[in-house]
Amino acid sequence: MTSFTDKANLIWDIADLLRGDYKQSDYGKIILPMTVLRRLDCVLQPTKSKVLEYLPKVEKLSDSAKDLTLNKRAGFNFHNRSLFDFAKLTADPNNIAANLRNFINGFSAGAREIIEYFDFDKQIERMDDPKADILFQVVKRFAAIDLSGMDSMEMGYVFEDLIRRFAEQSNETAGEHFTPREVIKLMVNVLFNADNKSLTKAGIVKTLYDPACGTGGMLSVGEIHLKEFNPRSRLEVFGQEINPESYAICKSDMLIKGQNPANIKFGNTFTVDGLAGEKFDYMLSNPPFGVDWKKASKIIKDENKKLGYAGRFGAGLPRINDGSLLFLQHMISKMKPDSSRIGIVFNGSPLFTGQAGGGESDIRLWIVQNDWLEAIIALPDQLFYNTGISTYIWILNNNKARERKGKIQLINAAGTKDEQLVAAGKLGFNRFWEKMIRSLGNKRKKIIENGEDRGIGFITKLYGDFSENEFVKIFPNEFFCYHRVVVEQPLIMDNGELIMDNKGRVKPDPKLRDYENIPFLKKDKNGKLVPQAIDEYFNREVKPHLPDSWIDETKTKTGCEINFTKYFYEFKPLRSLAEIRADILKLEQNTLLMENGEWRMGNF
CATH class of the missing domain: 4.10.910 (30s ribosomal protein s13; domain 2)
Structure with a gap:
């Protein structure tokens, strides 16, 4: 068992103390802030005495000057100048509430603000009430758990494991999920792949942004990856999060790692862009699947109508019950003019939902016609903790390499074909994923992390090679575009005569009205994709069957959809x-x- 699961289990066991006094769905209100407090306490422990010794020397300084000076003594962007730590808190059980508040108030302003987002003072009062009388027991149990030897990624796993368990207790929907670290590693690998040469420069500084950053997993893995690739580089991370507990956890992680916690903003990204006007080199996100944007609809619709393409949502608005493509438009608005790259996780819906002229189709068309969509990677199902649905990584780039211009790469890393071959005994292993020894909620599969010919390494190579094979298809942008035409047939009287309008034109019969999607491209006799005219298709595919039909050209619309599985379909003879x-x-x-x-x- 890995160290992070050991720690998560120890912390989870403390929740038993809350049984009877708290609903299971409320356990996180105590366990998460206490975990953050204990983590900060452990990190500061080696330099706590230095801070306390220097405290008399800064008495006359302003609060901000005190914080800056004592932060340097602590060796972090925060400190704690309370006389208490967890060990001393447990030495005085009779005054546990007052002492714990003193400990929290002893943090520097930035760290104290993080704790305030948990609204934890109410829980201190409730646990200290004689009816419950569990505050001391909770603090004592946390004091026995050492969180000092864990790196940022391990701590991220602990928080996400705890949050997943609390989400299951409260029956949260599949939209409230967290991104497995191996999925983030894959996204980061692919996102940085094309820039490997430029990233080796000494002292290079890049920026990474996540508009739905959660506990900061995307940002942490991105920072670690770049440091491993080039220790002399720096990745400045930015994000925004709507959930107060996740926001507080993310900011505490930024504090500990020496990042600027002010770069992490709180609130709804759609209604209040906390980083308005900012542009970023890289962007990563895993926004909630299928979450509606009804509450933010007025602001979003107003911005769409008043600002158009000068705002964030000019390309169109998706259905009210799925805001996925709003997140992507928001991220596109934060691309630097010269070069930015985006990686975002979606379910299947944004690929094809919506007809020509509708919100989703218009957004896809805008992205494809601007040549921003670089690749889509299909992932296995059962990868996420709270949902077993299949997912896709979209990679966008506004400065494609020459060989990629005007093209979109599809990578089928779902591994279903391998799974069939393994089951049939024709292949010894799946090249993309492996079954987990123990399921974590709905997560039963894990993308393989090690090896160049399997998992993350293999998928990254498929992306980087940019050549077609059994897992990769490459199409021109126009391949995914189509004209949706209205096919009319004449309105005929019982005696067989055509009914005409007052201008002498044949009236269409609304009962016989039909629609046809006509692709921009067709295959010629050599199998090459070439442009296709609407009339050419109509005369070839429709007229032979409906000789009296015609197209109402005033109603023709242009659409875009990506039927991913269709392009990798293999016919299996009966x-x-x-x-x-x-x-x-x-x-x-x-x-x-x-x-x-x-x-x-x-x-x-």
């Missing part, structure tokens, strides 16, 4: 009647053997 008959006869023979008591192991 079994022959002889094979089916032989299997039925064998089953009948074995059934007779069983009835006569003659069946033996191995008959089937």
Whole structure:
């Protein structure tokens, strides 16, 4: 068992103390802020005495000057100047509430503000009430857990594991999920892949942004990856988060790592852009799947109408029950003019939902026609903790390499074909994922992290090679675009005569009205994709069957959709009647053997 699961289990066990006094769905209100406090306490422990010794020397300084001076003594962007730590708190059980508040108030302003987002003072009062009287027990149990030896990624795992368990207790929807670290590693690998040469420069500074940053997993893995690749580089991270507990956890992580916690903003990204006007080199996000934007609809619709493309949502508005493509438009608005790259996780819906002229289709069309969509990677199902649905990584780039211009790369890393081959004994392993020894909620699969010919390494190579094979298809942008035309047929009287309008034109019969999606491209006799005219398609595919039909050109619309699975579909011939008959006869023979008591192991 890994260290982070050991720690998470120890912390989770403390929740048993709350049983009876708290609902299970409220356990996180105590466990999460206490975990943050204990983590900060452990990190500051080696330099706590230096801060206290220097305290008399800064008495006459302003609060901000005190913070700056004592932060340097602590060795972090924060400090604690209370005489208490967790060890001393447990030494005075009779005054635990007052002392814990003193400890919290002893943090520098930035760290104290983080704790305030948990609204923890109410829980101190409630746990200290004689009816519950569990505050001291909770503090004592946390004091026994050492969180000092854990790095940022391990702590991130602890928080996400705890939050996942609390989400399951409160029956939160599949939209409230967290991104597995191996998925983030894959996204970061692909996002940085094309810039490997430029990222080796000494002292290079890049920026990374996540508009739905949660506890900061995307930002942490991005920072670690760049440091491993180039220790002399610096990645400045930015984010925004709507959930107060996740926001507080993310900011505490930024404090500990020496990042600027002011770069993490609180609030709804759609209604109040906390980083308005900012542009970033890289952007990563895993926004909630299928979450509606009804509460923010007035502000979003007003921005769409008044600002158009000068705002964030000019390309269009998706259905009210799925704001995924709003997040992507928001991120596109933060691309630097010269070069920015985006990686975002979606479910299947943003690929094809919506007809031509509708919000989703218009947004896709805008992205494709601007040549920003670089690649889409299909991932296995059952990767996420709170949902088993299939997911896709979209990679966008507003400065594509020459060979990628005008093209979109599709990578099928779902591993379903491998799974079938493994089951049939024709392949010894799946090249993309492996089954987990123990499921975590709905997460039963894990993308393989090690090896160049498997998992993350293999997918990254498929992306970087940019060549077609059994896992990769490459299409021109226009391949995904189509014209949606209205096909009309004449309105005819009972006697067979055509009914005309007052201008002498044949009236269409609304009952016979139909629609046809006409792709921009077709395959010529050599299998090459070439442009296709609307009339050409109509005369070839429709007219032979409906000779009196015509297209109402005033109603023609342009659309865009990406039917990912269709492009990787492989026809499987049906079994022959002889094979089916032989299997039925064998089953009948074995059934007779069983009835006569003659069946033996191995008959089937």
